[in-house]
Amino acid sequence: MRLNIRTCIAVFFSVMLAACGGGGSGDKSAPAGNAATAVTYNMSTASVSFFQNQKQYATTQAADPTISITATLSTLPSGTAYPVVAEDKAVFLTGSTVVVRNSSTNFTATLVPDVTLSPGVYKGTLTLMLCKDQACSAQYPLTGATLPYVITVTPQLTATIKINGVIQPQPLKATKPGFYTIRAGQTLEMDSNLPIQWNYPNNPGEPKVTPTSTTSTTWQGSVSLGTSGNSTTILGMLPDGSQNGLGLTLTVTP
Missing domain, CATH: 2.60.40.60 (Cadherins)
Incomplete structure (x- = not known):
């Protein structure tokens, strides 16, 4: 040896x-x-x-x-x-x-x-x-x-973010939260390398997140304008909680 x-x-x-x-x-x-x-x-x-x-x-x-x-x-x-x-x-x-x-x-x-x-x-x-x-x-x-x-x-938990089919330059990692701007009605896609559960609060007055298609590693939906705020946060967690989750903040514009 x-x-x-x-x-x-x-x-x-x-x-x-x-x-x-x-x-x-x-x-x-x-x-x-x-x-x-x-x-x-x-x-x-x-x-x-x-x-x-x-x-x-x-x-x-x-x-x-x-x-x-x-x-x-x-x-x-x-x-x-x-x-x-x-x-x-x-x-x-x-x-x-x-x-x-x-x-x-x-x-x-x-x-x-x-x-x-x-x-x-x-x-x-x-x-x-x-x-x-x-x-x-x-x-x-x-x-x-x-x-x-x-x-x-x-593997470290990561996700690719797409807005209207365009991959965003900042990949999402738990070591660094992501900040993105999206227009109301545009398509949001989140593709993770591991099975993940996405959570979005949809608090009153905040932009509303609406999923249209989901699997264990892919999420697709849209975001509508809020009545009293223009940003919302989405969190992604592994089912077993073994890693820090992914976090992204969306700023929604008309």
């Missing part, structure tokens, strides 16, 4: 592990000779699912994507050790790893996946290394230090 050393060096944990003297009955310091330290994880596979560009949202109904793993060492090396997590593919953000030391031989590392990854499933291996110096020029021997991971990236 070829490790991404560039990422390894960038994610040095902000803690050091060092064996303690004393040697009581529960002492777990310093394996003898060149004996390898055994590593056990709290899971057999680290996994996370998110939608593309999820973390770029100002607000979102889904949590920011992270992978947290807890490792336990059977013993501590005789000298100072620098724990490093190496990835086999560049799918995590460099320098974003955070570690919490739970006890002398147990710690939890949290890694942040790259939310700009193209939709798909990414499988690979994380490897814990105990380096003897910050340059990781030498390492302590470990067993069981590898952990498989699976990252699932689903």
